[in-house]
Amino acid sequence: MNGVRSVRPRFYFSLRSPYSWLAWHDLLRDHWDLAEQLDWRPFFEPDSHSSALLAAAGGRFPYTPMSKAKSLYVLQDVKRLAAERGLSFRWPVDRNPIWEVPHLAYLVAARHGRGQDFITAAARARWHEGRNVCDPAVVASWGDELGIDGSELAGAADDPLMRAQGVQALLEIQRDGVFGVPFFTLRHQKFWGVDRLVAFTEAVKRRRESSVAPVPAGAERLGLRKDGSVDDGHAGGCG
Template identity: 30%
Template structure:
């Protein structure tokens, strides 16, 4: 039986973008699969009792966070551009459609490239459609799913299950009974998988 890494993320999270750059390769090297679980970070934080403001609202923190993000992007040799908006709920929902069609990894990878690599506006339906097509999905069917009560119910159910599991932020990876939080914990995850 193949081990699974449950990857909880939100497209508003630049640290999840960084984690996704390395996680698929770590999983393949360890003979694991990645299960992609979209969350809503503000919702998960509140459910966990963290009522503080978002990082973007704490000016000294965002200044340091941006510098850290730039260092990580330079280390990984990738672009990092803050997106035109942080309205990523439809993209998160779309992951569930991509997962149902066996295309979660290419969809998530290209979505992060667009949102945090290029800095597109996630509210742009043309970008969402282009990402679906690039991942080998039917773009019209994906957008129909995102806009449907079925898609919204599935996304709400996924978020509820994440909160019940104790997800409080992103990126967060579960494997066996272990939890790894943050792209800077990927080395620990790889070490654990290779023991």
């Protein structure tokens, strides 16, 4: 919260966004090991209450509504991308949604160590069942499978503490220069869109490889392998 960029690579996602859903699907399908190491951060449009709190904190939300033409394009595009992945889905109808309901509930689940499981439940409900994930009753229904009190999840948007945490999440969106989702960050590097997931994962891999400490000169003569482990010449490593 002090303005220092996260050392861990981040994945900004929205439970509203079909492109976030597709990126989440690809990430777990192809890069499940990386998924466990990411800093997962929610991106959501604030309601009037959160907007007022955000403005009071000196922030603003970087989002503008889509045009009708873009909305129609997204309908076609998501159907095409989902078909490429062998996914069937039901397009949900959002009526006066309050996006704090599922996203602040996600923060509650993350606090309990069940953040990714919450996203799984929300994705299933929204994109496969066509349910309204902004309905507190729907969110509460995931409590049993997550092992979390459903009322705690459903009431997150009414909890002043969770509202404050939500505002901090919105401020981080602004600080990281996030303008849409899915959005990935690796320190100062930024990747926007489901089609940038591969580039992001490759960048993370390169950074890991470059962070491995080099083997000192002459180390192999001392029995130190190139990967940094020690081989003392005995089959069992003892002796």
